[in-house]
């Protein structure tokens with residue numbers, strides 16, 4: 504069953520065409536990696552699926568999940584290098600902010616349920632000792648994990664990660680993929696990456712932007728998509 508359908512999607516920024524006529528079906532509990540060259544429109548595709556950028560033409564359907572009868576909830580782990588780590592906020596406060604998805608107005612209070620969800624996620628990801636740290640004091644790998652926690656705290660059906668291993672060392676990168684392999688049992692995982700070495704060992708399907716190729720159910724990458 505498909506959870507996201509992208510149909511003839513084009514996105515322009517002024518005169519720049521970031522995406523041109525992209526079609527993509529994403530299945531429930533699939534582990535999909537989207538690869539492509541820098542500037543190929545990978546981040547744009549994620550943002551469009553999240554509703555952060557409006558399509559210039561085409562449509563994106565977020566379907567109901569088979570278990571709930573409600574539209575899939577999406578969790579987003581933005582690209583690490585775009586975030587300001589000097590922002591004065593603790594790990595706990597950053598994680599619980601992930602519960603904002605359903606809140607409106609600046610003066611809301613977190614409920615007991617929000618707090619419980621934050622603690623559960625922090626414990627699950629092994630971040631308990633870092634709870635009261637400022638984000639500026641974290642290593643790249645730790646911060647990446649905190650960003651995953653923030654995305655997971657809203658119990659998403661689809662977890663989208665933009666270059667999750669771009670700013671971390673090899674061992675943290677393996678930790679992250681190990682975590683994603685675990686999470687895959689519960690949700691759809693979409694990773695955007697230009698790193699084809701991690702791609703082949705973890706993912707089950709690969710979509711390549713700019714080469715109109717969508718490769719399903721085989722971990723072996725075809726020759727022409729390896730840069």
Ligand code: ADP
Pocket residue numbers: 516519520521539540541542543544545546547548
């Ligand atoms: P990728 O994630 O594959 O590196 P992006 O989606 O970030 O690609 O960018 C695709 C194209 O759109 C690039 O040419 C980039 O310069 C351009 N682009 C991205 N964001 C903007 C923006 N906010 N304004 C103008 N051009 C943009």
Ligand code: ADP
Pocket residue numbers: 618622623
């Ligand atoms: P309050 O409602 O008074 O703001 P919180 O629920 O935010 O209280 O928790 C206050 C402190 O209690 C936290 O900083 C944390 O140290 C501790 N705490 C609360 N819940 C848990 C939990 N499930 N696991 C570990 N520590 C917790």
